[in-house]
Amino acid sequence: MSARPFEYVGIPRWRRRATRLGVYFGLTVITITMLYPFWSMGSASFRSYDQWLSGHGFSLTSWHDLFQQLNVWQMLWNSTLITASAIGIILVVSTTAGYALGTLRFRASTVVLLVIVAAMMVPLQSMIIPEYVNLAKLGFINHYYAPILVYAALGAPFATFLMTTYFRRLPEDVIEASLIDGLGYFKIYFRIMLPLAVPAIAAVVVLQFIQIWNDLLVGLLFLQTPQLHPITVGLATVGAQHTLNVPVLMAGSLASAIPEIIVFLIFQRYLIAGLTMGMSK
Amino acid sequence: MKTTETSAVAAVEPVKAPETRARPRSRRRSGPLAVKRQRAGIVFALPVVALVGSLLLYPTGQSVYYSFTNWDGISAHWIGTAAYAHLFHSPGFSQVLKNNAYMILAIPAAVLVALGTAFLIDTRPRGWRFFRSAIFLPTVISWVVIGSIAVQFFQDNGLLQGLLDHSGLGMFHPNMLSHEGRALVAVMITFIWSMLGCNMVIFLAGMATIDQEIYDAAKVDGAGPLKILFRITLPLLRRFAQFTFIFSLIMAFSGIFSLIFVMTGGGPGFGTTTLEFYIYQEAFSSGDFGTAATAGTVLFVAIFVISMLQLRIFRGND
Numbered sequence: 001m002s003a004r005p006f007e008y009v010g011i012p013r014w015r016r017r018a019t020r021l022g023v024y025f026g027l028t029v030i031t032i033t034m035l036y037p038f039w040s041m042g043s044a045s046f047r048s049y050d051q052w053l054s055g056h057g058f059s060l061t062s063w064h065d066l067f068q069q070l071n072v073w074q075m076l077w078n079s080t081l082i083t084a085s086a087i088g089i090i091l092v093v094s095t096t097a098g099y100a101l102g103t104l105r106f107r108a109s110t111v112v113l114l115v116i117v118a119a120m121m122v123p124l125q126s127m128i129i130p131e132y133v134n135l136a137k138l139g140f141i142n143h144y145y146a147p148i149l150v151y152a153a154l155g156a157p158f159a160t161f162l163m164t165t166y167f168r169r170l171p172e173d174v175i176e177a178s179l180i181d182g183l184g185y186f187k188i189y190f191r192i193m194l195p196l197a198v199p200a201i202a203a204v205v206v207l208q209f210i211q212i213w214n215d216l217l218v219g220l221l222f223l224q225t226p227q228l229h230p231i232t233v234g235l236a237t238v239g240a241q242h243t244l245n246v247p248v249l250m251a252g253s254l255a256s257a258i259p260e261i262i263v264f265l266i267f268q269r270y271l272i273a274g275l276t277m278g279m280s281k
Numbered sequence: 282m283k284t285t286e287t288s289a290v291a292a293v294e295p296v297k298a299p300e301t302r303a304r305p306r307s308r309r310r311s312g313p314l315a316v317k318r319q320r321a322g323i324v325f326a327l328p329v330v331a332l333v334g335s336l337l338l339y340p341t342g343q344s345v346y347y348s349f350t351n352w353d354g355i356s357a358h359w360i361g362t363a364a365y366a367h368l369f370h371s372p373g374f375s376q377v378l379k380n381n382a383y384m385i386l387a388i389p390a391a392v393l394v395a396l397g398t399a400f401l402i403d404t405r406p407r408g409w410r411f412f413r414s415a416i417f418l419p420t421v422i423s424w425v426v427i428g429s430i431a432v433q434f435f436q437d438n439g440l441l442q443g444l445l446d447h448s449g450l451g452m453f454h455p456n457m458l459s460h461e462g463r464a465l466v467a468v469m470i471t472f473i474w475s476m477l478g479c480n481m482v483i484f485l486a487g488m489a490t491i492d493q494e495i496y497d498a499a500k501v502d503g504a505g506p507l508k509i510l511f512r513i514t515l516p517l518l519r520r521f522a523q524f525t526f527i528f529s530l531i532m533a534f535s536g537i538f539s540l541i542f543v544m545t546g547g548g549p550g551f552g553t554t555t556l557e558f559y560i561y562q563e564a565f566s567s568g569d570f571g572t573a574a575t576a577g578t579v580l581f582v583a584i585f586v587i588s589m590l591q592l593r594i595f596r597g598n599d
Contacts, residue, residue, distance in 0.1 A: 019404075020404075020406060023401050023404050023406050024406055026397075026398075026401050027398075027401050027402065027406065027409075027412045030398055030401075030412075030416060030477075031412055031415045031416060033474070034415055034416050034418065034419060034474075034477070034478070035415055035418070037427075037430045037431075037434065038418070038422075038430075040430070040433070040440065041426075041430055044433075089332070092328065093328040093329040093332055094329065096325040096326070096328055096329070097325065097326050097328065097329035097330075099325050100321075100322045100323070100324075100325035100326035101322075101326060104318055104319075104321055104322035104325065105322065106318065106319045106321075106322025106323055106326070107319060108323075109322060109326065112326055112330060115330075115333075115338070116329070116333065119333050119337050119338055121584055121585055121588045122337060122338075122341050122581060122584075123531075123534075123535035123557065123580055123581060123584050124535065124538075125535060125538065125557045125560045125561065125577055125580060126341060126344055126560075126577040126578065126580050126581035126584075127337060127340040127341040127343075127344055127577070128340075128560075128577075129340075129344065129347075129560070129564045129570055129573050129574055129577060130339075130340035130341075130343035130344050130347065130574070131336065131340040132564075133354055133570070134339075134340060134343075149332075149336055150336060152332060152336075153332050153333055153335075153336030153337045154337065156329055156332055156333050156337075157333055157337070160329050160333075179314070184317075184321075185317065185318060185321035185325075186321065189325065210420075210421050213423065214421075214422075214423030214424065214425070214539075215423075215539070216423070216424065216425055216538065216539035216542060216543075217538050217539065217561070221565070232423050232425045232539070235425050235426070235429065236425045236428075236539065236542060236543050246433060249429055250429075250430075250433075253425075253426040253429050253430065256423065256425070256426060257422050257423070257426050260421045260422060260423070261418070261421070261422075263421070264417075264418065264421040265414075268414060268417070271421070272417075272482050272486075275479065275482060275483065276482065276483055276486035
């Protein structure tokens with residue numbers, strides 16, 4: 001990684017310097033464009049409405065008002081509960097399926113995998129209306145488990161695919177050795193395969209966390225009572241019940257983004273790995 | 282990230298399958314152990330089949346069926362292709378299709394800006410990790426948050442107007458969100474902005490696959506940086522450019538419901554109603570579930586065709 005293509009030795013020094021300066025300039029402009037909105041969100045949230053209008057000052061009024069007017073903790077809890085449960089289900093079905101399709105490869109596994117790949121292409125909006133009607137008939141609306149199940153079904157195909165390709169790369173010898181050691185296929189899954197799959201599991205967890213935490217539509221349709229609203233639904237529909245001024249709304253946005261920013265900072269590596277999995281050789 | 286992240290990532294994956302499938306299969310195909318293995322495989326595959334089958338594929342099938350009916354959520358009568366004729370003659374639907382077509386125009390920008398940024402970062406200046414993280418950050422932020430920030434930016438007397446005033450362009454009052462023709466442009470700009478990080482990371486992954494030796498060889502042959510860029514780096518990144526293009530397209534068509542919901546609510550008029558938003562509006566504002574299912578099927582077919590295109594491109598290249 002030391003010599004990048006642009007650090008070409010034959011170029012005169014001043015041109016190299018100019019190039020580097022140009023690179024910094026370009027990156028700085030882009031980075032400011034990317035971060036400025038977040039800075040403006042943060043700074044607005046620490047001002048009262050009057051201070052925000054005048055453009056300077058510091059106050060916690062908006063944060064205070066936010067917690068007065070919206071049940072932020074409840075919403076964050078709802079989001080956490082839904083996200084965690086859905087990820088739990090996704091992990092169970094995707095690791096077992098990955099083991100079945102990637103390692104055991106029973107006779108119909110190619111067909112099953114093909115169907116799973118096809119399922120990944122279904123856009124949410126194309127199935128959500130029959131889904132809504134089906135679950136409404138079962139009386140699932142306004143229960144946590146409705147969005148949990150829907151998110152699990154939406155996330156499972158990709159997670160399964162990722163697990164299958166991951167398990168496929170594990171050598172067959174591992175299985176044969178374990179069989180000789182007298183382990184059955186169930187024990188091999190629990191004792192050998194799951195521990196080996198930790199990197200893939202991490203990628204699935206991070207990707208799904210961001211996806212589910214950020215989603216609006218499923219929560220909007222399946223959880224209509226305000227007490228059950230996840231944070232995204234709470235923020236997106238807040239205009240209907242209260243009139244929040246801009247600084248308060250920005251405080252709410254920041255509150256919903258903080259868990260994501262934390263996850264991003266800690267697990268960025270897995271996120272990038274999951275996103276680009278299969279792209280690089 | 283946002284709604285269709287997974288389906289988009291998935292779209293890459295067909296590339297991988299043919300490569301990995303080459304691995305030799307288990308030698309034993311019969312015998313008690315093989316039977317056990319078959320049985321275990323079926324048992325372990327059951328949960329995902331049950332979940333995806335009942336909650337994803339079944340409603341998709343229903344949607345296709347109901348797309349030929351005048352379904353109101355309770356009863357449905359088969360009206361055949363008349364349902365599609367009805368959809369395409371609905372007031373506003375041509376505008377909806379036009380909006381989707383306009384969204385395609387945002388894709389080259391979303392790809393090229395990301396490609397340029399990736400080049401800058403790939404020169405590895407000091408602190409490139411910081412730049413990468415900062416530019417990637419919006420990828421993890423929900424559309425709801427991005428949308429409410431974007432509203433502050435684009436609305437009348439918002440930040441954009443402030444910038445114009447300060448730079449002596451105060452005579453312009455774009456007031457983008459309340460103008461039927463301009464609101465979509467605001468959505469497109471926000472979309473490009475928030476796709477930058479994700480596409481950039483994909484390009485960076487692509488650049489990391491290029492062997493340093495190729496560059497060294499080119500340098501020995503006397504190629505300058507621009508020649509290297511156009512003759513080596515860009516051709517080798519073709520696959521990744523195609524992927525980001527299709528990924529962004531799928532996002533633009535089926536992944537920005539929440540952004541539109543928060544920024545404009547589909548308006549003014551049908552100004553920012555894309556197909557995915559139209560489905561929601563038909564079903565849950567107008568109560569016309571049948572038309573919504575028809576529109577949903579149109580979207581499904583569109584995404585499916587785009588994904589297939591992607592598959593073909595990848596198969597063709599390798």
